[in-house]
Amino acid sequence: MVAMFFSEAGARPWTWEASPSEHKKWVEVFKACDEDNKGYLSREDFKVAVIMLFGYKPSKIEADFAMSSVNPNASGILLEEFLSIVRKKKEVRLHWNEIRHIFTAFDRHYRGYLTLEDFKTAFKQVAPKLSERTVLDVFRHYQCKKKNGLQVCLQGSRSRLRWSCQL
Numbered sequence: 001m002v003a004m005f006f007s008e009a010g011a012r013p014w015t016w017e018a019s020p021s022e023h024k025k026w027v028e029v030f031k032a033c034d035e036d037n038k039g040y041l042s043r044e045d046f047k048v049a050v051i052m053l054f055g056y057k058p059s060k061i062e063a064d065f066a067m068s069s070v071n072p073n074a075s076g077i078l079l080e081e082f083l084s085i086v087r088k089k090k091e092v093r094l095h096w097n098e099i100r101h102i103f104t105a106f107d108r109h110y111r112g113y114l115t116l117e118d119f120k121t122a123f124k125q126v127a128p129k130l131s132e133r134t135v136l137d138v139f140r141h142y143q144c145k146k147k148n149g150l151q152v153c154l155q156g157s158r159s160r161l162r163w164s165c166q167l
Helices: 002-008 020-033 043-054 060-068 079-106 116-126 132-140
Strands: 113-115 143-147 150-156 160-166
Touching: 020 043, 020 079, 043 060, 043 079, 079 116, 113 116, 116 132
Parallel strands: none
Antiparallel strands: 113 160, 143 150, 150 160
């Protein structure tokens, strides 16, 4: 139902492509972190690459997840696997920021939640043809969407709608 709102409201689908310069940077980071030019990244190499690209050290769970995506016959993360992981991380980060930005724009009083009136006002601005009944149904509905490791939840009650996001 929330997806219906976003499509009717004209929200963009979740698609993103890396620019050639960004892709080149990722390849350079892979090569810089590939000690001894072995053609793959070990767990430690991968952690350094994430630090270089995203500015944080990945958790054990994140590193385990990346290593689990490796071909069992390989000794580490190959370039194409690395590029896929980085693209997904970048896409998730962009979507998280976009969704948070939209919610924050609707949260005009900076409370961290939307009241029913806030919600109605927001939808009158972005989707004026939606019926009030439809807006009320969404407000009262609990919806979580999961895409590329990002879970976005709009948790509704009779009086408030909270936004949360988990990677």
